[in-house]
Amino acid sequence: MNALLSPVTAGKLQLNHRVVMAPTTRMRTVQGGVPGDLMIEYYRQRASQGGLLIAEATAISPFANAYEDAPGIFTDEQQAGWQRLVDAVHARGSQIVLQLWHPGRQSLPELSSGHQPVAPSALIAKDTYGVVKNEQGAYEGKLFPVPRALDVDEIQDLMNELRQAAIRARDAGFDGVELHAANGYLPEQFLLDGSNQRTDSYGGTLENRARFLLESVGVLTDIWGTGRVAVRISPGGIYGDMHDSDPMATFRYLVEQLNRFELAYLHIIEPRIVGPEDRNAGYYENPVASRDLRAFYQGTIIAAGGFKPEDAEDTLQRGEADLIAFGRLFTSNPDLPDRIRHAFPLTAYNRDAFFGGDERGYSDFPVFTSVEE
Numbered sequence: 001m002n003a004l005l006s007p008v009t010a011g012k013l014q015l016n017h018r019v020v021m022a023p024t025t026r027m028r029t030v031q032g033g034v035p036g037d038l039m040i041e042y043y044r045q046r047a048s049q050g051g052l053l054i055a056e057a058t059a060i061s062p063f064a065n066a067y068e069d070a071p072g073i074f075t076d077e078q079q080a081g082w083q084r085l086v087d088a089v090h091a092r093g094s095q096i097v098l099q100l101w102h103p104g105r106q107s108l109p110e111l112s113s114g115h116q117p118v119a120p121s122a123l124i125a126k127d128t129y130g131v132v133k134n135e136q137g138a139y140e141g142k143l144f145p146v147p148r149a150l151d152v153d154e155i156q157d158l159m160n161e162l163r164q165a166a167i168r169a170r171d172a173g174f175d176g177v178e179l180h181a182a183n184g185y186l187p188e189q190f191l192l193d194g195s196n197q198r199t200d201s202y203g204g205t206l207e208n209r210a211r212f213l214l215e216s217v218g219v220l221t222d223i224w225g226t227g228r229v230a231v232r233i234s235p236g237g238i239y240g241d242m243h244d245s246d247p248m249a250t251f252r253y254l255v256e257q258l259n260r261f262e263l264a265y266l267h268i269i270e271p272r273i274v275g276p277e278d279r280n281a282g283y284y285e286n287p288v289a290s291r292d293l294r295a296f297y298q299g300t301i302i303a304a305g306g307f308k309p310e311d312a313e314d315t316l317q318r319g320e321a322d323l324i325a326f327g328r329l330f331t332s333n334p335d336l337p338d339r340i341r342h343a344f345p346l347t348a349y350n351r352d353a354f355f356g357g358d359e360r361g362y363s364d365f366p367v368f369t370s371v372e373e
């Protein structure tokens with residue numbers, strides 16, 4: 001595992017190895033979307049060996065959320081909770097970036113101050129669910145309703161929300177921010193022609209469809225400067241009822257435009273993944289993967305999605321990406337970089353505990369100790 005465990009610089013982030021913790025929504029904040037002791041312990045456990053953690057999708061607005069008990073970054077209490085969490089990660093010598101999230105049409109009114117979801121166009125995300133708590137206190141899936149189309153003034157309001165969130169993230173001590181432009185959330189809803197039917201300057205041509213995403217990145221680099229802003233995309237993804245008539249052209253244009261921002265990294269989810277799951281075989285219609293975009297992007301690439309340590313190493317050796325993010329494996333292996341280094345066995349993850357709950361299946365996975373020790 002020579003490449004995976006070798007140091008790397010991603011923008012202004014200097015990392016001891018290339019095993020990144022992917023952002024994973026676990027729905028375990030305390031009241032009001034505030035990171036509490038349980039979440040802090042979870043991230044602290046995974047902060048070993050000078051690596052990079054990407055904190056889970058975090059709402060930038062009180063008017064857009066999809067998962068009960070997911071965190072936010074729009075109140076003082078949320079910011080203070082994140083600051084404690086960041087301090088705990090830094091104390092163990094790792095770095096942490098916050099994933100800034102506006103779910104757009106994938107929002108539930110009951111988690112969004114009663115507001116109807118907003119989107120580029122009034123097009124529903126078919127067969128896509130958020131998660132709410134029912135009266136018995138159990139989590140249950142809930143279909144997203146039809147959104148309403150944003151008017152142009154409102155787009156500026158969203159940019160202001162993003163700006164405030166970026167300032168709060170900086171003040172909480174994060175090492176950077178990652179725009180969540182993957183998995184069918186708002187920036188991707190603007191980008192793909194399957195979800196954007198606007199006829200104003202935010203729709204129609206590819207240039208117009210990319211405008212929202214690129215303006216968002218501009219807002220973030222205004223606050224953070226170069227080398228500390230990142231973007232996550234899912235170019236072959238279908239999660240959230242997403243589709244595009246020409247994904248290769250769309251994503252090629254996007255990543256070429258992203259070159260000018262001197263990002264910390266571009267984070268690409270491989271097309272074999274649908275949200276938190278593997279895609280069924282036989283899906284490969286219009287795939288665009290990190291290896292396809294490499295030629296058009298000049299900076300550091302993190303690839304994610306379905307990697308095991310061995311094929312992660314192969315991907316780096318072939319030069320298709322610079323770092324690899326692990327999602328599900330990090331949930332059950334808090335010491336994942338160490339296990340890779342020593343070829344220790346990996347613990348299987350517990351899918352039932354992914355979304356919501358207590359410490360079980362969350363912060364109760366031990367680090368590896370071999371029987372001989």
Ligand SMILES: Cc1cc2nc3c(=O)[nH]c(=O)nc-3n(C[C@H](O)[C@H](O)[C@H](O)COP(=O)(O)O)c2cc1C
Pocket residue numbers: 022023024025026056057099180182183232269273275276277304305306307325326327328329354355
């Ligand atoms: C429980 C769970 C929660 C997730 N939450 C997020 C999230 O908040 N933001 C995001 O960009 N991706 C999220 N994902 C997707 C992962 O970051 C990753 O792309 C996906 O799990 C595939 O990688 P893996 O095969 O290493 O797990 C989530 C995945 C899982 C399993």
